[in-house]
Amino acid sequence: MRVFVAFEGLYESFDISSEDTVKDVKLMIKDYFHVPVSEDKQGRRYLELIYAGAVLKDSWILADVGISVSSTIKCVIKEEDKPVFYVYNTVTHEKVPIMGKIYLLSEKVSQLKTLVTLKCGFPNSVYCLRTPEGREMYDCNTLSDYQLDIGTLLHLDVWDGWKEFLTGCLLGNKHKVQHYLSMEKPVVNYQKRVALYMAAFFGHLQLSAWLLKQGARPTDAVGVHPYREWCQGNHHPDVAKCPVHAAAEAGQLMMLKAFVNYSILCLECQNSTGQTPLQLCIQYKHKDCVLYLVTKMWSVVSYPNFSLPTKIYIKLKLWLLKAQNNIRRIKRHNQTAVFRTRVGDVVLVDGFTKPKMTSKGFYQAMVKDTSSKRLNLNNPFQRRQGACCSKASEGDQEGLSLKLPPLGDANKSTNRRQQKKRSRKKTVTLGNEENMDQNMCLARVPLPPISILKPPHYYSIPDAKFLLNPSLESFSEHSGRTPRENAIYYLALASAFKEKPWLQQLSIARTLAKKSICKPVC
Numbered sequence: 063m064r065v066f067v068a069f070e071g072l073y074e075s076f077d078i079s080s081e082d083t084v085k086d087v088k089l090m091i092k093d094y095f096h097v098p099v100s101e102d103k104q105g106r107r108y109l110e111l112i113y114a115g116a117v118l119k120d121s122w123i124l125a126d127v128g129i130s131v132s133s134t135i136k137c138v139i140k141e142e143d144k145p146v147f148y149v150y151n152t153v154t155h156e157k158v159p160i161m162g163k164i165y166l167l168s169e170k171v172s173q174l175k176t177l178v179t180l181k182c183g184f185p186n187s188v189y190c191l192r193t194p195e196g197r198e199m200y201d202c203n204t205l206s207d208y209q210l211d212i213g214t215l216l217h218l219d220v221w222d223g224w225k226e227f228l229t230g231c232l233l234g235n236k237h238k239v240q241h242y243l244s245m246e247k248p249v250v251n252y253q254k255r256v257a258l259y260m261a262a263f264f265g266h267l268q269l270s271a272w273l274l275k276q277g278a279r280p281t282d283a284v285g286v287h288p289y290r291e292w293c294q295g296n297h298h299p300d301v302a303k304c305p306v307h308a309a310a311e312a313g314q315l316m317m318l319k320a321f322v323n324y325s326i327l328c329l330e331c332q333n334s335t336g337q338t339p340l341q342l343c344i345q346y347k348h349k350d351c352v353l354y355l356v357t358k359m360w361s362v363v364s365y366p367n368f369s370l371p372t373k374i375y376i377k378l379k380l381w382l383l384k385a386q387n388n389i390r391r392i393k394r395h396n397q398t399a400v401f402r403t404r405v406g407d408v409v410l411v412d413g414f415t416k417p418k419m420t421s422k423g424f425y426q427a428m429v430k431d432t433s434s435k436r437l438n439l440n441n442p443f444q445r446r447q448g449a450c451c452s453k454a455s456e457g458d459q460e461g462l463s464l465k466l467p468p469l470g471d472a473n474k475s476t477n478r479r480q481q482k483k484r485s486r487k488k489t490v491t492l493g494n495e496e497n498m499d500q501n502m503c504l505a506r507v508p509l510p511p512i513s514i515l516k517p518p519h520y521y522s523i524p525d526a527k528f529l530l531n532p533s534l535e536s537f538s539e540h541s542g543r544t545p546r547e548n549a550i551y552y553l554a555l556a557s558a559f560k561e562k563p564w565l566q567q568l569s570i571a572r573t574l575a576k577k578s579i580c581k582p583v584c
Contacts, residue, residue: 065129067091069137078124084111085120091137106144112136116558126573127559128566148215149178149191152421153228157215158182167210172201172298178218179300180311183263184228185256186298187286190419192217198419200412201298219419221287223427231257234266242424248288248407254278255285255305262309262317270305270320280306280321281331289410289418299334306331310339313348322358329359330376548575 064077069091076090088109092099100107111118113135118127129135145159146166158181160174175186191199193208194215210216220228223244230238239257244250258278261270274280283302290297306328309317318339321328332338340359343351363375370378410418543551549571556571 063131066134067137068134069095080125082124083120084118084122087111097139107141110138110140114562115560126577128570146212149218150215151182151218153220153225167205170201170204171199174205175298176300183260185259185284186300187284188256189218189220192219198417219421222418222420222422223424225421226424227253231260234261234269236269236272239269252285252287255282258305259284259308262305262314263312265314265317267316267320270317274324280304281325281327289408292409302334304331306339307333307342310342310351311346313346313351315350315354318351318354327376327379548578
């Protein structure tokens with residue numbers, strides 16, 4: 063049969079067989095138009111065939127998707143860049159692609175962490191990157207020092223005991239964030255700044271409102287973990303980012319409005335490179351945020367007897383805050399301390415101390431801390447106390463060895479109650495699974511509009527019984543999908559042919575599903 067192919071303004075006819083696959087047609091088009099097709103580590107250049115609004119897969123047969131004589135197929139050249147790295151996030155269990163060019167391999171690890179932060183929303187001081195072999199990657203080193211190749215899968219590890227806390231920040235769950243806060247005051251203050259940064263990045267208004275009441279401010283830099291205070295000479299530059307900068311980078315308009323209403327100083331808050339939120343919004347092309355910040359910057363602050371431009375008002379307020387801080391410092395007779403750590407605090411130095419970023423859970427980290435404290439305590443008083451209590455412990459052990467008779471009636475009643483609870487849970491879970499199946503069907507499988515619905519006998523097609531036939535056990539064994547899941551999958555594929563009526567989409571789905579069933583069964 064003869065079909066027509068539209069390619070870059072040309073309109074050519076091809077004589078093909080109805081049994082040819084899409085891949086065969088692509089080879090014919092490639093040879094006829096002399097199209098260079100390539101694939102390497104950097105990316106690939108390939109042909110894509112489009113019919114009735116749907117992209118055709120290489121394994122499909124032309125007759126199965128309804129391509130007949132004199133049909134027109136659109137052909138385009140696609141160029142796809144492959145990610146330079148993949149980062150596995152241990153908190154969300156997601157594989158995040160990092161796009162870029164090959165020259166990224168010669169950059170420092172700090173540059174890669176900046177790209178990762180823009181992807182996952184975690185502040186730089188919360189996580190570290192590790193090679194597939196488990197080596198920690200330090201910011202001052204280059205990526206080539208670790209002998210990485212294009213497409214390498216890196217691992218993102220967070221502070222021990224922080225996984226649940228960061229999950230609460232990602233979801234905006236205020237109660238979960240409260241529950242997993244640390245017991246140490248400096249660490250709690252740092253966690254509040256981290257939580258406000260992530261709430262600004264993901265747009266969680268309720269969580270941010272609670273954190274603002276707790277004393278966290280949108281103009282305060284996130285900083286570093288208190289355990290890393292002594293390594294501030296090697297800190298990443300992005301630790302000076304504030305929550306208002308995160309909201310500007312992510313384009314969260316409502317968060318910017320909330321921060322500006324909380325403190326007008328957010329308009330002139332600068333990051334490590336001297337960029338304000340307005341400049342960041344312009345850089346990342348967030349139009350609505352740019353319009354809002356421009357109107358705020360050029361507005362006027364009014365008082366009963368006079369009014370001031372916003373820029374002058376901000377400068378006056380900054381000058382007053384600086385003067386107040388100087389007065390407090392003079393009263394306390396204290397100079398500015400370089401380090402805020404005290405004697406007895408934990409100090410971590412890269413390459414010298416045992417790493418604390420291994421993504422352990424909250425309870426696992428707590429158990430390890432308590433066990434280590436018990437081993438390190440060398441108090442003679444406790445030893446004497448333990449010796450004195452040894453006799454009592456022997457008596458307790460004798461008491462523990464005694465066996466009590468079983469409680470017959472009580473055990474029976476408790477077993478009955480447990481069985482009832484289990485049966486109720488099973489019915490609830492079964493109902494939830496049915497609802498999930500229905501929601502999946504409604505979300506993925508298109509239905510015809512109400513105006514063209516016909517009586518039930520109109521759709522009684524004998525060949526459609528195989529779509530939901532539960533007796534195809536051999537198909538389920540070979541394909542890994544049940545017949546019902548197979549029907550949903552191919553109805554969703556056929557819905558891509560948007561230019562075809564719904565009944566024709568149904569016939570295409572039947573044909574594709576029938577072929578997929580016949581192959582494994584045979």
